[in-house]
Amino acid sequence: DADVTQTPRNRITKTGKRIMLECSQTKGHDRMYWYRQDPGLGLRLIYYSFDVKDINKGEISDGYSVSRQAQAKFSLSLESAIPNQTALYFCATSDGLAGGVDEQFFGPGTRLTVL
Amino acid sequence: GEDVEQSLFLSVREGDSSVINCTYTDSSSTYLYWYKQEPGAGLQLLTYIFSNMDMKQDQRLTVLLNKKDKHLSLRIADTQTGDSAIYFCAESGSGGSNYKLTFGKGTLLTVNP
Numbered sequence: 001d002a003d004v005t006q007t008p009r010n011r012i013t014k015t016g017k018r019i020m021l022e023c024s025q026t027k028g029h030d031r032m033y034w035y036r037q038d039p040g041l042g043l044r045l046i047y048y049s050f051d052v053k054d055i056n057k058g059e060i061s062d063g064y065s066v067s068r069q070a071q072a073k074f075s076l077s078l079e080s081a082i083p084n085q086t087a088l089y090f091c092a093t094s095d096g097l098a099g100g101v102d103e104q105f106f107g108p109g110t111r112l113t114v115l
Numbered sequence: 116g117e118d119v120e121q122s123l124f125l126s127v128r129e130g131d132s133s134v135i136n137c138t139y140t141d142s143s144s145t146y147l148y149w150y151k152q153e154p155g156a157g158l159q160l161l162t163y164i165f166s167n168m169d170m171k172q173d174q175r176l177t178v179l180l181n182k183k184d185k186h187l188s189l190r191i192a193d194t195q196t197g198d199s200a201i202y203f204c205a206e207s208g209s210g211g212s213n214y215k216l217t218f219g220k221g222t223l224l225t226v227n228p
Contacts, residue, residue, distance in 0.1 A: 004157070031214060040123065042203065042218040043158070050214075090157055094214060101146050101165075102213040106157030 003027045004107035006091050012113045019078045021110050023091030031096045032074040033104065034058075034066060037088040046089075049074055050096065081114040088112075119219040121204050126225045133191040135222045137204030140185065145209035147180060149189045152201040152221070161189075161202075191224075199226045 004025045013019050023032065034046040045058030047066040055068055063085060067075045078085055088111050092104040121137040139147070145166050150158040164171045164178045164187070171178045177190040191198055204219040 040220055042220040045215075048214065092157075096214065100213065101163055102207065103160050103163075104216065106159065108155070108157050
């Protein structure tokens, strides 16, 4: 079974709708992240969480919110979706070993289309 | 702010070597990474290099780091069709900032039979 799972894998929605993307992990990692990937733009960090009570904005948090329901679950919400939020969304996790390399493990992605 | 640049496309013949280049601007970068994204999948860490190293070799992969020029390269020897993917260069700091990855835009490697 995959260590980092995302649901749904694909979603088409309309402008103004509320959408939630979910991420679960079985790696036992404390750190979780949400990124978006746009063609030709690489990955940009939306939100990150170092534990259940620690949530932080990333580079492009406007229009998004998150919830860390448990160590293993981190959800991303679009309160009122707009077309320029059409993108590929990735969840990632890492164990956050202090000072060392912090390898991030990525889920398979959710392709979101906002019409 | 930090910036990571890499060319967007590379096409090679099967069996040849591939070299993907990357430049970065943050002189405090501590770790430099190469991630691979296969079609329809998430990113997977291929290898990384610590900033005080010049070279790291791992089977068919060779990473070269020129810290003075802030230039990183990934060489794939004997490139196979299964190596076709997008390759992302990324950098991070150390300690409390080791989580913060700055990614390049990705290089699409196409391997032709």
